[in-house]
Amino acid sequence: MTTFYLTVIHRPEMVPEYLQKKAAEGKAEDLARSEVISESLDIFRTQQRIAHENGLRTTIQMTYASLFNDETVSLAREHHAKYGDEIGSTFLGLQCAQFREKFASKELAIWLFSMADKRRIVDEVFGKFREVFGFLPTSTGSYYMDAELVNYIKERYPMVKAAVATCWEEGPKAYHNANNSWYTLLDGGPWNPWIPSKRNIHCPASDESDDIGIVAIPHLSRDLMAVFDGPGSYYGTHPQNILRGMVYEGREIPYFMNIVDQYRAMAKYNRGYAYNMMFVGPGWMSKSGRWEADYDFLLKSYEDGMSYYGQLKREGKAVDLTMSEFADAYREGRPYSRPECTLWKDILYGSSRQQFWFADPWMRFCLDMNQGGAMIDLRPYAAKLIRPCGVGTKHIQDASYPFIVQSLFRAGYFTHYAGEGAVKSCKLGHAGEEVDLCACRTLASFSEEGDTRVVTLDAVDIEFEKFTIAVQSVFRLEEGSGEIEIIRRIVGTTDPNAEVSIDEYITACYGTTEYPEDLTGVRLTLTGESGTESIEYAYKCREAVVEGVESAEALVPQVDTRLSMRPDTKDAAGYFREGIAFSPMYTIGIKRTVRGTGELRTWLKVEKAS
């Protein structure tokens, strides 16, 4: 059975986003100016009307500013009573005269305040909410909520069960796309709802003791492929952002429905469960237009989007829930170990490209079929890094979860001049010739064997000078193991006597941006029948090989991660390669030679080092 859950969220902002800058500059210092509030309220009413006309319930996330507006409060009560909308809270839309008076700050992002101020703001917002409505909210949200903030909310307000907690892949790309003025990095989290860890909001909880106590949902459902290598804002279930990205022709936006349908299709990879959300702030429906789209088009895009959701609901293909209802539904019968995964296909650029995305309490990774199934992103969730953000913290605005591999930020398969880039792949070699599977496009299919998810890639042909082989890759993900089993199988050859080496490797680093981090302190270790080799990273391009390898390991203390590889055979060699400052990477690998057909089976394990 398939269930497609939908949450539609609206928030009344008394000072819409497009006026925020002028308000901060003092050009619209009267934040209570009636025409501003009137327009904002009109937009909220319009969004609510459109949803209700299509038979959809919403979650109304009351901003702090809106709690002081009797008309908005009255509207929320009315819609709750009449339509069953949930009245929730949000930490977006903090800025108003009352906030300035109490907190003397123009800061608009709760996650960037100091922890002391975060606590005060939480108490103020929740206190005002209770004063106005007579009850406390069970859902809340912000573009980002670090685990420290959510832990405080749960301690003081345990009834909260759901939150919009992160924004998917809005890291350096979002920064660049906003003329380097969007000072907050939010890469590395799940793209679909999850139960976060108490230690880090990006990481799915390992078990009940690690459960932070809420179900988190990402701000918008995004096109996983387009957002990974492009500006995140344009490509998601936010119709006006799609207009901003100019993904339309005439006045029609089939791309919106294509994203929704691909999210519905995720049920195939997630035991019948699928989810989608829409969360458009009122700033995107200004009467004066926005991002070169006139108001009529902004309005039409929203009406068309809601109309599609409404149609799906009428056809019995979507279930609209409030955020709190969804939190209950999501938790029902779901083990902590269950991964979120999807085989995403290109719906924008007209290619046949696929990416496989996977997230569980141990890791998040992406396999790119355009590069033979290469792993182009790897985040060590197992480390459960404690990484608060905001004033007074080490990272302040960098709220991303670090990567070990990120092929776009750290070169990947191709490097311009020297050295290696971050990627996990496999090379096939014969008599000095070598081909990396990164250069072999393919397609994949998904299946399950009990609690093991299997991604099987179509075989690719590799032509050596005198013969050709066909190589198939299979990725097996046993639930709860924290490991990826990778099988590289030569399934055919035109020369059954030719020896071919199969070299499974990972070239990695760590960080959150394109800029390198110091690898001093990383330890590379090989253990095998011929002995042990181990070095502390010092940029000296040292290499080592161990025969009969049992384990090839990289210990990265900076992100508290142990990355290790092991084979299922004793006739493989393990190696490491230390980089240089011009190529600040480390590589570990396992290599085996077969005659004719044969395979190399290895496991990549991601563990907490400490």
Next chain:
Amino acid sequence: MDMLYDADKREYYCLRCSFVGPESEVLRLNAQFRAKYLDRTARITDF
């Protein structure tokens, strides 16, 4: 967002790069930007 309009010369110019041109050129470049989305008019239902 970094483009300003010089009404006297009737041209747009960029604050971050050396682009300069009339509205027609801006619209042409917008259309070119859009052209890379080969599936922008496709309705895709097969997943």
